[in-house]
Amino acid sequence: MNGTWLTLFAVGAVTFAYRLSCIEFGASARSLMSHPRFGRLLRFVPPAAFAALVAPAIVLRDGALLSNPLDPRLIAGLVALGAALLSRSVLVTLASGMLALHAVRMFF
């Protein structure tokens, strides 16, 4: 079994354990996991995780900060951010970002 399958099964097992935790272990797990402080921490997982996933792909190139303010990926990222704010749709965000990427590459 190589690394890919190992990764899939590890993440799958933990994700299932998360989903099962309170359903299976009832009140004891619930009081621990649904503690208000824990819930407040969980609220920050999506913004922190998604921003951390996006930022390097937009502002780094080969591990170094962009030197060109007209870099196609930077502009396309900003266009996609605007599209996401306006549309709240994955498809519209994706299409705007990819179109912007190719438009900037063509014209600059």
Place this chain on the structure above:
Amino acid sequence: MSSPRWNEFLLGVRRELPMLLGAAPFGMIYGALAVNAGMSPLAAQLSSCIVFAGSAQLVIAQMLGASAAPLVIALTAMVLNVRHVLYSASIAPHTAHLPRRWRAPLAYLLTDEAYAVAISRYIGSGEAPTDARNPDFRHWHFLGAGLTLWTCWNVFTLVGVLFGARLSPEWGLDFAIPLTFIALLVPSLGDGASRIAALAGAIASVVLFVMPLKLGLFCAMLIGIAAGAAWEAYAGGVKPAQRAEEKRA
């Protein structure tokens, strides 16, 4: 064929259908991007059964493409998926009376989209809560919603996997992964503390990018979460009374 069980099941299927408008294209995008990031079609497809959580599957594909270590990928995906504990806590009182042969499959089906539909049947329906003294068939509704989403997610992953293998690398499709994450990020920026969490996570991920094994991403997520919580606790979010209440809990 009409029975209370079957009617609940069909109601769950019907109420899940609007969710498929978002899940179907996302499943297709995931399938196409995963094979483009270098996953084998079989692994990309089975990830939709084994992991069955879209954003985590996308992170796994991206990190495998960047040759990150399995343990680091797993840690990162585990942080991203920990929100499912909240869904589990929220749904648990409604499934406590069910036997294990029901509880385990329902837990497996507890994704964001299935949770949203299932919980709406338990609360806000105006009916008495379900328990051992007052059993009903609302778990069939949960099952219908969950199975509908599971089927849609796996079918559209397959469409994406088949379609994605034909896409040219010249189209810059690797860039579609961060674009998808932008679309997932924006709805989570509802308040100041969440924006601080995003800002701190973004800066930390850039600064820590040089860390070995792609550990920077995992650390940046934790830093972002801590920054959001710290901002909320000390910059005015929490009232003293609320904090005292938490100490008692």
